[in-house]
Amino acid sequence: MKILVTGGLGFIGSNFIINILKKFPEYDIVNLDDEMYGSNHLNLKSVKNIKNYKFVKGNICNPKILKKLIKKCDIVVNFAAESHVDRSISNPKPFIDSNIVGVFNILEEIKNEKKQLIQISTDEVFGSLKKDSANENYKLNPSSPYASSKAAAELLVNSYVSTFDCKCIITRCTNNFGPRQFPEKLIPKTILLAYQNKKIPIYGSGKNIRDWIFVNDHCDAILKIIARGENGKSYNISGQNELDNITIVKKILKLMGKSTKNIEFVEDRPGHDFRYSLNASKIQKELQWSPSLDIDQSLKHTVDWYLENISWLKNTPKAILAKTGWKN
DSSP: OEEEEETTTSHHHHHHHHHHHHHOTTSEEEEEEOOOTTOOGGGGTTTTTOTTEEEEEOOTTOHHHHHHHHHTOSEEEEOOOOOOHHHHHHOOHHHHIIIIIHHHHHHHHHHHHTOEEEEEEEGGGGOOOSSSOBOTTSOOOOOSHHHHHHHHHHHHHHHHHHHHOOEEEEEEEOEEESTTOOTTSHHHHHHHHHHTTOOEEEETTSOOEEEEEEHHHHHHHHHHHHHHOOTTOEEEEOOOOEEEHHHHHHHHHHHHTOOGGGEEEEOOOTTOOSBOOBOOHHHHHHHOOOOSSOHHHHHHHHHHHHHHOGGGGGGSOHHHHHHHTOOO
């Protein structure tokens, strides 16, 4: 099988490539990435010399490069996306370009070449939920420009399935964490600040709730979907670990043997959704998938990885490191 992975130098994409090459060493993997914000070649240092892995620099907003690569692959797994909510609030345009126009470009080539697309979406398309958990048929109700761009991409994908009979599957996942995550995100940022004994900022009261999933469990779910998922369907992927932000931070500090005295509550961001929650019973029943690690096991693995791989930060843009207070 030949798989084109877009955005494979990013957090989830790089972990997916490492996982798939480990479990299916006979697969050919092409990684298309534009080496922009969030990309890091150190993420794939362990596989860069494998003969059936190839890196191609390029952007999904470039139809010419997509045409060339999609023609030669069997499946496209689209991780390429602008994904940070705060940045989507300060400057939405890159999110529209990548998350909508880029997906349109992929769909055009999927249609023309009759290939398959796995579109990686997010639980944020459903917006903030006061109660219950969103199943696959729940109403889309995004709050941020980021979430809106991902919801728009889903609608585009569905239209190509209905109108052109394209082979597409949408996956939605809860908050990922684990090795190689960009340090502006809550968990790695907390680890790095605690390592330096610096203040750890938490929005509002810290009571915003997310369902956390270890990135390797997310990757396993995608592999199940590639193998047995039904075209035209969507699948929710949940870690079944609903915790508020302050609890996550305290768990990390306990693992690191650090005091909670450096926790600092800061002004909440605009449009901060209170709670995300997915019902993942469909993938559990139809594809027999469930998370392999509990939250404490996966958090310990994540903390250990960051503390053992401080050198990984060397290729991280200084502007991002500045947000963590990190100094080389």
